[in-house]
Each structure stands twice: as C-alpha cells, then as structure tokens.
Amino acid sequence: xxxFIRIARVIGVISTIIIYALLVHxxxxxxxxxxxxxxxxxxxxxLLVFSYAWKTGSNIFRISALLVLLTLSWALWxxxxxxxxxIFWLLDVGLMLTLMMTFGRTLLSNRKPLCVHxxxxxxxxxxxxxxxxxxxxxxxxxxxxxxxxxITSTLLFFLTSLATWSFFVNFLxxxxxxxxxxCEFLVRRNLLTNLPAGHVLDAVKAYLDKSTHVR
Numbered sequence: 001x002x003x004f005i006r007i008a009r010v011i012g013v014i015s016t017i018i019i020y021a022l023l024v025h026x027x028x029x030x031x032x033x034x035x036x037x038x039x040x041x042x043x044x045x046x047l048l049v050f051s052y053a054w055k056t057g058s059n060i061f062r063i064s065a066l067l068v069l070l071t072l073s074w075a076l077w078x079x080x081x082x083x084x085x086x087i088f089w090l091l092d093v094g095l096m097l098t099l100m101m102t103f104g105r106t107l108l109s110n111r112k113p114l115c116v117h118x119x120x121x122x123x124x125x126x127x128x129x130x131x132x133x134x135x136x137x138x139x140x141x142x143x144x145x146x147x148x149x150x151i152t153s154t155l156l157f158f159l160t161s162l163a164t165w166s167f168f169v170n171f172l173x174x175x176x177x178x179x180x181x182x183c184e185f186l187v188r189r190n191l192l193t194n195l196p197a198g199h200v201l202d203a204v205k206a207y208l209d210k211s212t213h214v215r
Contacts, residue, residue: 017174020040020043021170021171022170023036023040024040024088024166024170025163025166025167025170025171027040027084028084028085028088028162028163028165028166029162029163029166031085031162031163033081033082033084034081035081037081037084038077038080038081038084040084040088041080041084041087041088041091042073042080042087044091045069045091046069049065049066049069050062050065050066052065053065053066085157085162088166088169089153089154089157089165092153092169092173093150093153093154096146096147096149096150096153097146097150099142099146100142100143100146100147100150102114103115103139103142103143103146104143106139107136107139107140107143113135113136113139114139114142115135115136115138115139115142116132116135116136116139118135119131119132119135130192131192134188134191134192138184138188141180141184142180145180149173149176152168153165153168153169153173156168
C-alpha cells in the first residue's frame with residue numbers, strides 16, 4: 001500500500017475519532033433527548049456487530065444480524081433517545097473493562113503476559129530474563145490503569161454532571177493512554193539496556209499482520 005494512502009487512512013481515522021468525540025460531548029452537554037444522540041450511541045454497537053458478522057459469518061448471517069439490530073433499534077428508539085448517556089457510559093466502561101481483561105487474563109498461570117508477547121515480537125525472539133520480568137509488570141500496570149479509568153468514569157458518571165463525565169471520557173482518556181505510553185517508555189529506557197530498536201506500535205502492527213495471515 002502506497003505511503004500516502006496509509007497516511008490518509010491514519011488522518012481519516014483520527015479525524016473521525018475527533019469529530020465523534022466532539023459530537024458526543026455536545027450531545028451530553030445539552031443533555032436533551034434527540035435523534036442525533038441516539039444515532040451516535042448506536043454507531044459503535046452497529047460497527048461492532050457488523051465487524052464481527054463480517055469476519056465470522058456468511059452473507060445470510062451478516063444480513064440477519066443487521067436486520068435484527070435495525071429492528072431492535074426501531075422498537076427501542078424512544079428509550080434509546082431518553083437514555084443515550086447510559087449507553088455512552090456502558091460503551092466506555094465496556095471498552096475499558098474489555099482492555100483490562102485482555103491484559104489481565106494473560107497474567108494467569110501458564111499464560112504469556114501480553115506485553116511480554118509484544119516485546120518478543122519487537123525483539124524477534126525470546127527476551128532476557130530482566131526484560132521478561134519488566135514486561136510482565138508493564139502488563140500489570142496496564143491492568144491497573146484500565147481499572148482506574150473504569151472506576152473514575154463510573155464515579156464521574158454517577159456523582160457529577162453528564163458534561164463533566166463526558167469531558168473526561170472524550171477529551172482526557174486518550175491523552176492519559178498516550179501519557180501512559182510515554183511514562184512506560186521513559187521508565188523502560190532508564191531501567192533496561194540492550195533494547196531493540198522497535199516500539200510497541202511495531203509489535204501491534206506485526207501482531208495484526210500475523211492475525212490477518214492466519215485467517
């Protein structure tokens with residue numbers, strides 16, 4: 001794929017995320033039931049269901065899943081419009097808990113911690129013992145991070161205004177994730193030696209490429 005197309009795709013994804021966050025925050029700020037809010041609340045659900053159906057099912061399954069979701073949305077439209085805030089909160093906490101469990105389940109016995117797996121991809125093989133121990137603790141740190149974000153989101157949702165919660169979720173969560181990456185990078189550079197030249201995004205790209213080839 002030409003480089004300019006990859007850059008355009010990245011810019012498109014980032015722009016979509018920013019526009020979606022701005023619209024969601026606007027809806028949460030006015031806190032008035034409306035169709036735009038319902039559409040925004042349903043968009044991630046439709047995207048998730050359709051993506052899953054597209055990857056795992058036949059055309060009949062895909063069409064059936066879409067029709068079921070459309071029917072449910074039509075039947076519950078009035079309720080969805082009244083409770084978009086709850087849906088936005090469930091989507092946010094659901095994502096954070098999913099990420100927490102994705103990292104956390106790899107810490108169970110006889111499993112390889114996710115950050116160890118990523119580090120091995122970057123390293124091109126097994127890690128020195130100190131690197132492996134460090135990567136395990138980084139996995140633990142990410143579990144704690146996503147747990148704290150989930151708890152904070154929940155407390156803000158139920159104890160403060162919807163606009164305050166929305167500002168945290170839409171404009172602070174991603175910067176906090178970026179800050180987590182930066183802090184981990186600085187700690188790693190100071191604690192470990194003989195590090196590979198790659199970074200975690202290289203590992204993620206390699207992991208996704210590998211998953212694509214397997215399918």
